[in-house]
Amino acid sequence: MMTFYWVSLILVSLGFTGLLFRLVKGPTIADRVVALDAIGIALVSIIALLSLIIETEFFLEVILLLSILSFIGTTAFAKFLERGEIFDRNDHN
Amino acid sequence: MRNSLREERFSIETTIINIVIIVLMSTGVIFSLVTALGLIRLPDVYTRTHAASKSSTLGVLCVLLAAFIHFWLIEGIFNTQLIIAIAFLFITAPVGGHLIGRAAYMSGISVADETVRDDMKVAIKNKKDKLLNNKTPEE
Numbered sequence: 745m746m747t748f749y750w751v752s753l754i755l756v757s758l759g760f761t762g763l764l765f766r767l768v769k770g771p772t773i774a775d776r777v778v779a780l781d782a783i784g785i786a787l788v789s790i791i792a793l794l795s796l797i798i799e800t801e802f803f804l805e806v807i808l809l810l811s812i813l814s815f816i817g818t819t820a821f822a823k824f825l826e827r828g829e830i831f832d833r834n835d836h837n
Numbered sequence: 838m839r840n841s842l843r844e845e846r847f848s849i850e851t852t853i854i855n856i857v858i859i860v861l862m863s864t865g866v867i868f869s870l871v872t873a874l875g876l877i878r879l880p881d882v883y884t885r886t887h888a889a890s891k892s893s894t895l896g897v898l899c900v901l902l903a904a905f906i907h908f909w910l911i912e913g914i915f916n917t918q919l920i921i922a923i924a925f926l927f928i929t930a931p932v933g934g935h936l937i938g939r940a941a942y943m944s945g946i947s948v949a950d951e952t953v954r955d956d957m958k959v960a961i962k963n964k965k966d967k968l969l970n971n972k973t974p975e976e
Contacts, residue, residue, distance in 0.1 A: 762873030774941035822936035
């Protein structure tokens with residue numbers, strides 16, 4: 745069972761490197777933001793597999809925190825791309 | 838050490854639990870790899886958001902579910918944070934993909950050459966016409 749977890753971790757890390765390739769190469773900013781979003785989600789998988797491998801439950805708090813942070817980052821980047829500002833106070837027109 | 842002690846007593850329940858975990862984890866890993874493949878190979882931003890939102894959500898869902906079952910039925914730890922994380926990811930990851938796609942279209946990134954139809958262009962044109970027609974009688 746431990747071998748299976750190790751193989752899963754290695755395969756997910758392989759996918760992670762593919763996402764890193766898109767993060768570095770991506771022609772536009774939106775490509776890089778998409779890659780960052782996917783990297784956050786792949787990181788959650790990696791942390792779950794790590795906590796299975798070293799048999800501790802304390803990493804599971806990181807999973808919730810990281811998913812929330814990843815979503816907030818994606819939303820902020822999307823608003824920044826769309827309007828050029830993150831907080832919309834309706835005071836510019 | 839703890840692991841080797843646990844695996845010495847073979848019981849039918851442990852075998853069934855391990856089979857369930859292996860099936861879920863394999864599905865999750867395969868979908869994670871498909872996500873990476875889609876992000877590398879697909880032609881433009883919009884198809885890449887398609888790959889990054891749907892398949893990665895299902896992949897991480899299966900991996901987290903396998904971890905939850907492992908901690909619950911083998912280690913005896915019922916972790917509610919994992920359930921909250923699963924629900925949160927299931928809701929927010931497609932929303933994030935949709936937000937990025939919309940922002941990319943609004944900031945003027947062109948679609949790939951293979952695209953056959955563009956419904957968003959028609960919708961934006963209709964909305965602009967409607968706004969202009971509403972504004973002109975007031976002025």
